[in-house]
Amino acid sequence: MAIEGPLRELGVHDVFQLLDLSRKTGALRVVAELARDEGTVYFEQGRVVHATLRSQQHSLGAVLVRAGRITDVDFASARAVVGRGGAARTVGEALVASGVVTAREVERHARAHIEAVVFELMSWREGHFSFEEGAEGDAPAEASVRLSIESLLMEGARRIDEWSRIADTVPNVAVVPALAPVKDDHPPLLDLRPAEWEVLAAVDGARDVRAIATALDASEFDVARTVYGLAVTGVIEVRLPQRAGAADTQDAAFHLARATAALGGRRYEEALTEARACVAADPTNADGRLAAARALAALGLPAEAADELRRAAQADPLHPDVQRELGFAAARRGDLSGALGAWAHYLRAAPGAADAPDVRAARDAAARLLSVLEAHADV
Numbered sequence: 001m002a003i004e005g006p007l008r009e010l011g012v013h014d015v016f017q018l019l020d021l022s023r024k025t026g027a028l029r030v031v032a033e034l035a036r037d038e039g040t041v042y043f044e045q046g047r048v049v050h051a052t053l054r055s056q057q058h059s060l061g062a063v064l065v066r067a068g069r070i071t072d073v074d075f076a077s078a079r080a081v082v083g084r085g086g087a088a089r090t091v092g093e094a095l096v097a098s099g100v101v102t103a104r105e106v107e108r109h110a111r112a113h114i115e116a117v118v119f120e121l122m123s124w125r126e127g128h129f130s131f132e133e134g135a136e137g138d139a140p141a142e143a144s145v146r147l148s149i150e151s152l153l154m155e156g157a158r159r160i161d162e163w164s165r166i167a168d169t170v171p172n173v174a175v176v177p178a179l180a181p182v183k184d185d186h187p188p189l190l191d192l193r194p195a196e197w198e199v200l201a202a203v204d205g206a207r208d209v210r211a212i213a214t215a216l217d218a219s220e221f222d223v224a225r226t227v228y229g230l231a232v233t234g235v236i237e238v239r240l241p242q243r244a245g246a247a248d249t250q251d252a253a254f255h256l257a258r259a260t261a262a263l264g265g266r267r268y269e270e271a272l273t274e275a276r277a278c279v280a281a282d283p284t285n286a287d288g289r290l291a292a293a294r295a296l297a298a299l300g301l302p303a304e305a306a307d308e309l310r311r312a313a314q315a316d317p318l319h320p321d322v323q324r325e326l327g328f329a330a331a332r333r334g335d336l337s338g339a340l341g342a343w344a345h346y347l348r349a350a351p352g353a354a355d356a357p358d359v360r361a362a363r364d365a366a367a368r369l370l371s372v373l374e375a376h377a378d379v
Contacts, residue, residue: 004130007032012121013153015129020046020149026134032127037318038348039121047146051117054318054345061091063109064101074100080374092144110145115155116219122156123163123221159221166228169238170209173220177212177227178205180237190235199226203236206283207314215314252282259291263298271295286316290325320349324359331362336370339363 003018010018012030019028023046031038042050061075078094092106192200202212213223230236255278262271272295278288289312296305309329312322327342343363347356 004128007124007127007129010129012124012129013156015131016118016149016153019043019131022046024131024133026132028129028131030121030124030127030129032124039117041118041121044146047148048114048118048152049144049146051114053117053120054348060106060110060113061095063113064095064106069105069109070095070100074098076374080376083371083374090144107145111147114145114147115152116222118152119156119159119221120219122160162225163221166225169231170224170228173209173213173224175227175238175240176205176208177203177231177236177238179203180234195222196226196230199223200230200235203227203230211314211317215317252278252285252288255281256285256288256291259288259295263291263294266298268295268298272299284315286312286319286322289315290319290321293325318345318349320346320353323349324355327359328362331366336366336373339366340370 003015007030015028025044025046026042028041028043029038030041038054040052041048061070061078064070065072065075074095075091078091078098081094081098082091092110095101096103096106198216198218199212202215207215209224209227210220212227213220216223227236227238231238255274259271259274259278262268262274272292275288275292275295278285279292282288289308293305293308293312296302296308306329309322309325312319313326316322323342324346327339327346330336330338330342340363343359343366346353346359347363350356353359
C-alpha cells in the first residue's frame with residue numbers, strides 16, 4: 001500500500017506517527033524541492049532500521065573512519081571481506097569480527113547516523129513524501145539497529161526546542177559564519193572541543209551552515225549548534241548571505257551565456273574571462289565557477305581548475321553538473337569511492353542527460369576496478 005502527499009498537508013512528524021501506529025514495514029521517501037535533497041527511511045514493524053540522505057552519502061565504515069575509530073586500511077579490508085562472501089554480510093560485521101571495533105560501537109554510530117537523517121527530514125516543511133509498503137528484509141544489509149519511532153519523535157521535539165533557543169543568532173542554515181575581528185580583551189588561547197575546531201577550520205566567510213555541514217559530512221543541526229556556541233563567545237560572526245540583485249543576476253546570466261558559447265568554440269581564454277565576469281557579478285553562481293574550471297583545465301592549469309571546481313561545489317553542493325565533474329576529478333586522482341558517490345548523485349539528479357550514458361559507463365568501469373582492488377587488498 002502506498003501513502004503519499006505534500007509535506008504542507010502532512011508533515012514528516014505526522015507521517016512517522018502514522019507508521020508507528022500501524023506498525024508498517026517499508027520505505028519512506030521524502031523529497032525537498034527547495035533544498036534539492038532527498039531522504040529515505042526504512043521501517044520494519046513500525047521501527048526505523050536504516051536511513052539515508054542524498055546530500056550526505058556515506059556508509060557506516062566511512063562514519064567510523066571520520067570518527068577516528070578505524071583507518072582507511074581497516075575499512076578497505078572489511079569491504080574486501082564482504083565482497084568475497086562469507087559469514088560477514090556487512091562492513092560493520094566484518095569490522096567487529098576483525099576486532100578493530102566492538103558491536104556496541106557499531107550500533108552507536110549506526111544509531112547516530114539514523115537520528116541525524118531523521119531529524120534533518122523533520123525540519124523540512126516543503127516537499128513531498130511517499131511510503132511504499134514492503135516485506136521484512138527489504139532494508140539495506142547495513143540495517144543493524146531497531147529504533148522506536150516514539151523515541152525519535154521525542155528527541156526531534158527536543159531539538160526543535162533547542163533550535164528555537166539559538167534562532168536569534170542562527171535563524172537558519174543559510175546564514176554565513178565568518179571569523180570575528182580579534183579584540184584586545186579576547187583570550188589568547190581557545191579551549192575548543194575537536195568538533196568545534198573542525199567547524200571553525202571550515203569557516204571561510206563564504207560558505208553557509210548547510211555548505212559547511214556538507215563539506216564536513218555532518219548534520220546541519222550539529223553544525224548550527226556549534227556555530228551558535230562560537231558566535232556567542234565572540235570567535236565568529238554570523239551574517240545573512242548577500243543576495244545578488246536583479247541587475248547582477250542579469251549580468252551573470254549574460255556572461256555565463258558568452259562563456260558557454262566560447263567553451264563550445266574552444267576559445268578557452270575568452271571563456272575564462274567571461275566565466276570570471278559571471279562570478280564577479282554573482283559569486284554564488286555555481287555554473288559560472290564550473291565554466292571557469294573547464295576553461296582552466298583546457299588551458300592546462302589543473303591545479304587552478306581543481307580550486308575553481310571546489311568553489312563551485314561550495315556554491316552549490318547538490319548541483320548535478322558539479323557532481324559529475326567532481327566524479328571525474330576524483331577518478332583522475334585515484335579516489336574511486338569518491339567518484340562513484342559523485343556520479344551516483346549526478347545520475348539520480350539527471351538520469352536523462354545527454355552524457356548520462358558516458359557517466360554510467362565510467363561508473364561501471366570504476367566499480368569493477370574498485371571491486372578488483374578490494375578483492376586483492378590482502379594480497
